[in-house]
Amino acid sequence: MRVLVTVKFTPDLQSHRSFTDGAVTRIGDDGSMNELDENAVEAAMQVVEAHGEGEVIALTVGGADAVAAVRKALQLGATQAFHVSDDAIAGSDVFGTAAVLAAAIRTIDSQQPLDLVVTGMAALDGLTSMLPTALVAHLDWPQLTLASALEVDGATRTATIRRDLPDAHETVSAPLPAVVSVTDEANKPRYPNFKLIMAARSIPVTTWSLADLGIEASAVGASAARTRVLDASPRPPRENRQVVTDTGNGGTALAAFLIERGLA
Amino acid sequence: MTVAVLAEHRHGTLGGPTLEALTLARTLGTPVVVWLGDAPHADDVARLGAYGATEVRVVDTGATGRIPAVAAAALEAATADVDVVVVISTFVNKETVTRYAMATGAGVVVDASGAQRVDGAIVTEQTVFAATWNIRTRIEAPRAVVGVRPNTTRAVPVDQPLTPTVVEVPFSAPAVRETLVAVEAVVPDQGIALDEAPVVVSGGRGTGGDYTLIREFADLLGGAVGASRDATDEGWIGHEHMVGQTGTTVTPALYVACGISGAVHHRGGMQASGTIVAVNMDPDAPIFEIADFGVVGSLFDVLPQAMAAIREHRGQ
Numbered sequence: 350m351r352v353l354v355t356v357k358f359t360p361d362l363q364s365h366r367s368f369t370d371g372a373v374t375r376i377g378d379d380g381s382m383n384e385l386d387e388n389a390v391e392a393a394m395q396v397v398e399a400h401g402e403g404e405v406i407a408l409t410v411g412g413a414d415a416v417a418a419v420r421k422a423l424q425l426g427a428t429q430a431f432h433v434s435d436d437a438i439a440g441s442d443v444f445g446t447a448a449v450l451a452a453a454i455r456t457i458d459s460q461q462p463l464d465l466v467v468t469g470m471a472a473l474d475g476l477t478s479m480l481p482t483a484l485v486a487h488l489d490w491p492q493l494t495l496a497s498a499l500e501v502d503g504a505t506r507t508a509t510i511r512r513d514l515p516d517a518h519e520t521v522s523a524p525l526p527a528v529v530s531v532t533d534e535a536n537k538p539r540y541p542n543f544k545l546i547m548a549a550r551s552i553p554v555t556t557w558s559l560a561d562l563g564i565e566a567s568a569v570g571a572s573a574a575r576t577r578v579l580d581a582s583p584r585p586p587r588e589n590r591q592v593v594t595d596t597g598n599g600g601t602a603l604a605a606f607l608i609e610r611g612l613a
Numbered sequence: 614m615t616v617a618v619l620a621e622h623r624h625g626t627l628g629g630p631t632l633e634a635l636t637l638a639r640t641l642g643t644p645v646v647v648w649l650g651d652a653p654h655a656d657d658v659a660r661l662g663a664y665g666a667t668e669v670r671v672v673d674t675g676a677t678g679r680i681p682a683v684a685a686a687a688l689e690a691a692t693a694d695v696d697v698v699v700v701i702s703t704f705v706n707k708e709t710v711t712r713y714a715m716a717t718g719a720g721v722v723v724d725a726s727g728a729q730r731v732d733g734a735i736v737t738e739q740t741v742f743a744a745t746w747n748i749r750t751r752i753e754a755p756r757a758v759v760g761v762r763p764n765t766t767r768a769v770p771v772d773q774p775l776t777p778t779v780v781e782v783p784f785s786a787p788a789v790r791e792t793l794v795a796v797e798a799v800v801p802d803q804g805i806a807l808d809e810a811p812v813v814v815s816g817g818r819g820t821g822g823d824y825t826l827i828r829e830f831a832d833l834l835g836g837a838v839g840a841s842r843d844a845t846d847e848g849w850i851g852h853e854h855m856v857g858q859t860g861t862t863v864t865p866a867l868y869v870a871c872g873i874s875g876a877v878h879h880r881g882g883m884q885a886s887g888t889i890v891a892v893n894m895d896p897d898a899p900i901f902e903i904a905d906f907g908v909v910g911s912l913f914d915v916l917p918q919a920m921a922a923i924r925e926h927r928g929q
Contacts, residue, residue: 385859442720443711443721444714444715470704470859471858473858473878473881477707477721477723477724478704478707478723479707479708479710479711479721479723482681482708482711482712483711483715485712486711486712486715486716487715491789491790491791492680492681492682492708492791493791494681494708495704495708509794513852513853514704514705514799515623515703515705515799515806515808515853515861516623516624516798516799517796517797517798517799518795518796518797518799519679519793519795519796519797520793520794520795520796521680521791521792521793521794522791522794523790523791523792524790527790532859533859534852574753575714575718575719575720575721575752575754576720576721576750576751576752576753576754577750577751577753578748578749578750579736579748579749579750579751580748580749581746581747581748581749582746582747582748583745583746583747584740584745584747587889587903587904587905589905590904590905590906590907591905591906591907592896592901592904592906592907592908593906593907593908593909594896594908594909595908595909595910595911595914595915598918599892599908599909599910599914599915599918600908600914600915600916600917600918600919600920600921600922601919601922602908603890603892603906603908603915603918603919604918604919604920604922604923604926605922606890606905606906607834607867607890607919607923608923608926610888612812612834612866612867612888613833613834613923613926
């Protein structure tokens with residue numbers, strides 16, 4: 350099984366962030382692979398391990414710091430890494446980002462066919478969780494998204510997932526190659542071990558520009574985005590906050606607060 | 614300007630957020646409702662009319678209606694004359710509208726808390742980054758899709774209820790490669806869905822796995838039961854109760870966090886709630902930083918006393 354995982358660089362969730370001219374500015378450089386992408390790498394590793402052959406390939410798109418995301422994937426067991434980086438990509442919306450990822454996936458697939466693409470369910474710093482579906486639509490592959498469980502049958506070349514939705518648990522299957530997004534319920538991601546960390550250091554990361562993938566710069570980036578952030582402002586802290594220590598009447602105080610606010 | 618609202622219905626019954634979305638849609642143009650699946654009951658059509666729907670467009674999506682590509686194609690079939698589509702911002706609807714946007718060129722904002730027309734274009738409001746920032750976004754594409762969070766618009770009926778025309782939209786589902794092998798309905802353990810509840814009472818590690826008081830308090834306040842990631846990981850309560858960025862994002866009028874420290878992933882799923890109340894043994898718990906009212910103490914002492922006081926106030 351050849352399984353490609355898309356991963357995203359995200360800043361430390363606790364770090365400070367701000368907006369400048371509609372774009373996200375991260376203060377501080379503490380960042381790594383999006384935490385939910387660890388579930389995607391783990392799912393990909395488990396598919397390869399279950400079939401006893403194959404490899405996991407990591408792909409990211411983003412600025413120079415984004416290479417940290419594929420490096421993390423290598424430490425978790427991926428054996429090839431690709432990084433699409435181009436100034437023209439900055440400011441892309443989800444459709445632009447998906448177009449770049451899809452072009453890179455098609456290029457990799459044309460060199461040696463892929464069986465599966467796995468993504469995380471969302472980026473914890475993101476403004477959407479639309480990327481997996483946008484990627485599916487760009488690739489025109491079957492969609493197996495929001496999987497809390499994944500099984501791949503090599504003999505029938507079929508992937509089957511479980512989707513836990515608010516109104517129903519679905520079991521959905523589709524022929525390979527397919528795109529799967531996994532939730533944080535799908536598995537417990539492994540920790541990188543020393544051997545893999547050392548091995549990952551010697552694996553080169555292939556860097557591609559838009560031109561390498563045959564994408565016009567005008568098709569992506571801020572100018573092609575269908576939405577534009579007009580302004581951003583930090584939410585004001587809640588005012589008049591009260592914290593009381595329960596010395597025997599904490600519950601009564603809580604009830605009084607709710608009654609006063611008309612909430613009880 | 615025709616604005617389409619995608620009706621949210623579970624187990625055949627209209628969901629509350631649809632009326633909120635309809636209330637918002639009225640400020641953006643003439644609202645019509647798109648209803649995917651089996652035709653709505655007459656009383657649901659009447660409710661939609663009471664909130665301003667001029668038309669209910671029913672698309673029978675057939676056996677494959679739960680497949681995202683089919684739902685998106687059905688929405689497209691029902692919205693040829695529409696320039697704004699309003700949906701409830703659920704994980705499923707995000708899939709539907711992403712495919713819809715890929716097919717129609719629409720611009721999409723999800724997890725919005727509001728929207729308005731400014732010089733003809735749709736401008737949305739969102740809270741982002743674990744609800745620490747407010748942003749306003751303009752949709753530049755000719756067609757706009759807005760995914761709104763439940764409880765962000767108060768549903769208000771129109772002065773004169775309308776009698777919507779029910780129109781059946783011709784539709785033949787596209788061929789898909791995905792196969793629905795099984796669909797097992799989830800029976801909600803309470804009448805009220807977590808993401809739609811006006812009040813959410815959540816329990817975390819501090820419950821030690823005992824949700825009796827949490828459920829009792831939720832019942833008393835007419836709310837739903839939530840949980841932290843710690844609690845669902847322990848198996849104390851089902852994952853469908855998990856409040857947080859990867860579980861359910863809630864924005865109730867009142868959120869009560871009991872025995873929950875307030876990790877960043879949890880806060881991201883509830884920080885935009887109206888009033889936040891916290892009960893926790895640890896005075897340094899981060900949840901107190903965002904709580905309007907906090908009690909440092911044991912939920913096993915505080916909740917029974919609070920419930921007794923509320924019942925007394927109500928004369929129960």
